[in-house]
Amino acid sequence: MNYDELVQKAIEMTKMSYVPYSHFHVGAALLDKNGKIWTGCNIENATYGATNCAERTAIFKAVSEGVRDFEAIAIVGGPEGADGSPVLEEFCPPCGICRQVLSEFCSKDFKIILANKKGEQKLFTLAELLPESFSLK
Ligand code: THU
Numbered sequence: 563m564n565y566d567e568l569v570q571k572a573i574e575m576t577k578m579s580y581v582p583y584s585h586f587h588v589g590a591a592l593l594d595k596n597g598k599i600w601t602g603c604n605i606e607n608a609t610y611g612a613t614n615c616a617e618r619t620a621i622f623k624a625v626s627e628g629v630r631d632f633e634a635i636a637i638v639g640g641p642e643g644a645d646g647s648p649v650l651e652e653f654c655p656p657c658g659i660c661r662q663v664l665s666e667f668c669s670k671d672f673k674i675i676l677a678n679k680k681g682e683q684k685l686f687t688l689a690e691l692l693p694e695s696f697s698l699k
Pocket of ligand 1: 581584586587588603604605606611614615616617655656657660
């Protein structure tokens with residue numbers, strides 16, 4: 563499957579990031595099983611701890627609209643450059659909390675696409691990024 567559109571949406575979302583503290587922009591685009599794309603950006607907070615990651619913004623938007631079946635997520639992120647726009651040269655893997663939140667709704671073969679602006683992509687399954695994950699099921 564071609565994830566270029568998903569990656570493009572994730573890149574666009576880095577412009578929406580609210581990052582006055584870290585100046586690190588993250589964008590995510592989550593594909594549900596009906597083909598709809600849910601986007602997210604990171605939203606920081608003065609308490610730091612109340613910050614929400616881009617991946618969780620996307621998944622919470624979808625779940626709060628009744629969608630719980632997902633196929634894939636594209637994630638991009640990087641620091642602000644001199645002109646204030648994000649430099650998206652390196653891959654930006656999801657943090658541990660986001661991996662755990664994804665595992666609540668996504669199967670082991672859910673796809674996680676890391677991308678950069680050079681056009682490179684790295685594909686993982688959720689099981690690869692969160693092996694032996696905790697579950698009550
Ligand atoms: N961040 C994300 O949005 N997703 C992650 O998976 C890792 C970190 C954000 C949180 C914070 O706004 C900034 O990146 C620096 O940690």
